[in-house]
Amino acid sequence: MPKRLVVLVSGRGSNLQAILSACASGQIPATEVVAVISNRPQAPALALAAAAGIPVRCVDHRRFGDRSSFDAALRAQIDDFAPDHIALAGFMRRLTPEFAQHYGGRLVNIHPSLLPAFPGLHTHAQALAEGVKLHGATVHFVTADLDAGPIIVQGAVPVLAQDDVDSLAARVLAMEHRIYPQAIAWLVSGRLRMEQDKVTIDGEKAGEFSPCIWPGTED
Ligand code: GRF
Numbered sequence: 298m299p300k301r302l303v304v305l306v307s308g309r310g311s312n313l314q315a316i317l318s319a320c321a322s323g324q325i326p327a328t329e330v331v332a333v334i335s336n337r338p339q340a341p342a343l344a345l346a347a348a349a350g351i352p353v354r355c356v357d358h359r360r361f362g363d364r365s366s367f368d369a370a371l372r373a374q375i376d377d378f379a380p381d382h383i384a385l386a387g388f389m390r391r392l393t394p395e396f397a398q399h400y401g402g403r404l405v406n407i408h409p410s411l412l413p414a415f416p417g418l419h420t421h422a423q424a425l426a427e428g429v430k431l432h433g434a435t436v437h438f439v440t441a442d443l444d445a446g447p448i449i450v451q452g453a454v455p456v457l458a459q460d461d462v463d464s465l466a467a468r469v470l471a472m473e474h475r476i477y478p479q480a481i482a483w484l485v486s487g488r489l490r491m492e493q494d495k496v497t498i499d500g501e502k503a504g505e506f507s508p509c510i511w512p513g514t515e516d
Contacts, residue, residue, distance in 0.1 A: 310342025
């Protein structure tokens, strides 16, 4: 039976596209994206999914008075599809601790910084303002604390002297498209687990698992 993956989105959908391509090529083995769910009706990612023939749903956060009723509605939609795993791919809503707990160990996120540096929004502007020389992206399990769950993989990129937010964001995004499919491939194959807020890799030689990716390295 293929693994069932639900992807949550809010915007453009380039990480969704990277995941779909990786499922199609087999880089993410034996996995089907069974639904794409957005909190924004106009998210281009929804159109992208629909064009690929994937069931789409929208749970518009503006229709809910508080975070927990939105999360409950979102959970109901997700659980309709009985997913094995859930990937946040540019999903821009904070989730309640209860939500994270419900999917503990099955819910992952990609964040555009080398966590724990620059959690939250505007990560590229923060990186430029701080003058860091390395920036990047992190895939992590989602726990109750925002952008603070156990780290699965990070991809680093250089910050160049002439960078602005757009050029840096583009370099990080290309790295996101490499590390997110890789992390999901590890996850669906059962190699990767979250146990007591730590990431473990079951039954694999350490050398085969490379959780740190630099611009030129092989994945
Ligand atoms: C990505 O940079 C992701 O890390 C962040 O939002 C952006 C979403 O881009 N959370 P896309 O919708 O996947 O193109």
